[in-house]
Amino acid sequence: MASKPISRYPVPDLKDLPPDMRERILAVQEKSGFVPNVFLALAHRPAEWRAFFAYHDALLEKEGGLTKAEREMIVVATSGANQCQYCVVAHGAILRIRAKNPLVADQVAINYHEADLTPRQKAMLDFALKVARESERVDEVDFAALKGHGFTDDDIWDIAAITSLFALSNRMANFTAMRPNDEFYLMGRVPR
Amino acid sequence: MASKPISRYPVPDLKDLPPDMRERILAVQEKSGFVPNVFLALAHRPAEWRAFFAYHDALLEKEGGLTKAEREMIVVATSGANQCQYCVVAHGAILRIRAKNPLVADQVAINYHEADLTPRQKAMLDFALKVARESERVDEVDFAALKGHGFTDDDIWDIAAITSLFALSNRMANFTAMRPNDEFYLMGRVPR
Amino acid sequence: MASKPISRYPVPDLKDLPPDMRERILAVQEKSGFVPNVFLALAHRPAEWRAFFAYHDALLEKEGGLTKAEREMIVVATSGANQCQYCVVAHGAILRIRAKNPLVADQVAINYHEADLTPRQKAMLDFALKVARESERVDEVDFAALKGHGFTDDDIWDIAAITSLFALSNRMANFTAMRPNDEFYLMGRVPR
Amino acid sequence: MASKPISRYPVPDLKDLPPDMRERILAVQEKSGFVPNVFLALAHRPAEWRAFFAYHDALLEKEGGLTKAEREMIVVATSGANQCQYCVVAHGAILRIRAKNPLVADQVAINYHEADLTPRQKAMLDFALKVARESERVDEVDFAALKGHGFTDDDIWDIAAITSLFALSNRMANFTAMRPNDEFYLMGRVPR
Amino acid sequence: MASKPISRYPVPDLKDLPPDMRERILAVQEKSGFVPNVFLALAHRPAEWRAFFAYHDALLEKEGGLTKAEREMIVVATSGANQCQYCVVAHGAILRIRAKNPLVADQVAINYHEADLTPRQKAMLDFALKVARESERVDEVDFAALKGHGFTDDDIWDIAAITSLFALSNRMANFTAMRPNDEFYLMGRVPR
């Protein structure tokens, strides 16, 4: 399966990339043991690549009120709704690892209402799905419901902003037919 | 109407922003005569602000196969589908100016099938709407149709990437209840 | 742009129309300064034309509990949902004039939830949209909600009947590819 | 069941109606043996009543390229899609009588694709349903398909206009909870 | 009309069927006066036929908290939503007979919200439609609502299971273009 294309578009060689991009990619490879295909497929457009990962890091790597596992739940649930194969498989792996739970990613991808989540986490995903599918109807009632679960205004921004970033990401991955690395499918499913 | 809030979230004062952000905003103000509210509303989160405008410039300001008016058509048509008041009003104004056509923005926002566009432009918007609404179904038939209208692979990437960026932008604007500046409504409707 | 067809169907000359129709059209022209295309495009079928304008006048010209601006809000919001270019552009102009507000028509057409309206007006449009999209689900709860905002039974009939008439009108305009007059786009946007 | 209300709104007594309305209603009663409830329920608003029946007669009673049974097929198919109980039951009865076929109305109301119709009639209903549900997408391809089945431009107008009138009628009947007369359910099902 | 095919697939002769199937079919014919086409159309696959009717009898023929008329209401309402001609026509007939009501089947098929039902029966159909259309969202709130109307847990299972069986049945009937027997259309409409 190694020979399957990872994008409809040409994928640059690591050696041909600008140094900042190559450096980041090598760091990821060092940490993960492989280069997630999103780093290569989007590298077809360096300026967009830099903006995308800057956005990604601003939301998923920073400190904040949502745990890193919760942020990945948002990614997996909304990417499932958008039928994005790359994002569900790749972020499903990250969710399993961050939540230290081998089951939760598949549950959230298929139907978060039946997943092993807290009521607070389900309320978080209710809101994420509303932003993903009918953001024009977000209103003060939604904010009140989330605050009733203890979310702050900044947590709510995080939920909406992560959902919005993956609204972009899901469409780019679907449009390019971005292929998840085989490695992701098993990550976090078996004790290390 | 001047006192209506422009976002559900606090909006920083220009003087409190980091210099790079303030500088960019002052340049826009210089050019446009006012500061579009998106620059202020998103400034609540500087790191995300920087990523957003880097992405925006990479797609909307660069040279490329699509005219600048065509790029705005993509923004207006998909933002209409997402019922994003800020993006339809603000980018509608920009479209009127870039297309030098006072009618086309309202037409595209309501129903691009009946707008004063070329068949090539309608094919471009057919694809943009597909990426906006059901990107999981994009396939080789779509690429062939676009190439039949003379679009290159890189033009097609531009159509999809602009659509994807505004999938993000529409959701952020809707979620924050971002208010379009009053100035946009009339821009490009009367000869200067 | 003057030469663009205003309908897929033949449009009769004013001089060939029956006297009652010609008289009405000349009166409109006298008042507005131009003949709105709906008067000409529908004149292809005189009997239907007479019934349509009789219905129109019975709902939009009479006295009643809804202001004339509110009635136009109903037209613009439901015509936006039905993506009717003629009705959004033409009645958007009338709404701007009747509400003496240059912004409200675009706001209502794109997303009335974020428009500069009163809660009572938003409740009116919630109901109009329900009649437009899923009238089979209208029930006593809807009536109670409207009465809580001070609407009478006859006001509620007006909301539903205006919505219903434009369910007809939007489909006729879309089917005939009825073109809005250029004049409408700017009406009510600049102080006279 | 005689005591069930036929509308959410007050229904005027025949004797209190203006002479022209009373005369028409008595004529219908004479011909049908009963007064269809739509004549009474809509009489709450005389001016709208007159416009409605003028529109109705202009489309359903005139001579034309579509048979009267075909016009009723359009009413029944689109009213089924709009879940309008009054229109499906009442016009289903008329369709059975005009088509001299006791089965076709139920078939068309549930799923016209499987009804005992000609390919030409199914094409007619394909177009009617498109006008009912997504009129903003009607285009030249639709016209060409209908002409391939022998429909003229004026036949096509009739299909669209009947669909549009019942877009109005279905919403009014649903909104007022208009009750079909018991007599309709059995009409045309048994040989006279 | 007798010669219209009752299925896209070959229909076995009664004499060629295994004895258990033939016996059941003859018993139905004895009782009803004709053989409902579902018994013949599904007989193309004997093992599936046996499972289908075993399932059917387990839900529709047993004793239980729902009346037999109520079970048929579930069938008719959900089959209407799935546009299944065979099931609406055939079970509409059975509903008329079991409810001893010549009107209720057409009402339920078109729009149960406006049918002559009790609030308890409407709550039952609200739940059935939710299971038919978005079963992934069934939750404890639904159970509480039904219990508020006096339904037991086992009644609720019956509602969901009948809905589920006809989710299967509607798809099989639609896929095979199964034709309702002419006899069904009139059954239960006239006093015997």
Add this chain to the structure above:
Amino acid sequence: MASKPISRYPVPDLKDLPPDMRERILAVQEKSGFVPNVFLALAHRPAEWRAFFAYHDALLEKEGGLTKAEREMIVVATSGANQCQYCVVAHGAILRIRAKNPLVADQVAINYHEADLTPRQKAMLDFALKVARESERVDEVDFAALKGHGFTDDDIWDIAAITSLFALSNRMANFTAMRPNDEFYLMGRVPR
């Protein structure tokens, strides 16, 4: 996680079940190493249980033109569309094993258009999804497309019937909140 309930309904003890059911369940346990929860959750209703598994075996265990892996693809793709957690997880495991492919189940569940399938298999799933979502529109064009890929009439019945059975099964699993066994998540992902 062992203590999570596997159904909203009481689950019978194996020892309390009728002998035929217990025997079947023990045989499955013997073969799989555990008892899939569907056998226990549905045992709340023995008569329905027997009908369900008879139907299941008639379609999934028999010989036929579709491979056993292909039948599981149908189950996984349609269960994904219906957001059925039990069926996607359990049949995803079976698909991985039958296809000897650790990746294909997740791909098919999320978006079969981008899965590692043959064009013939994608045509099979196009049809299955049409039966799952809009069976009322199945027509001769669908049959012709499938035959162009070499499917026989009996293969097509199999595709539709498996889809229909899981239309039932998905709704029962969703309604009962049926929980997939933890064992399924990892099955078929690692070489034995």
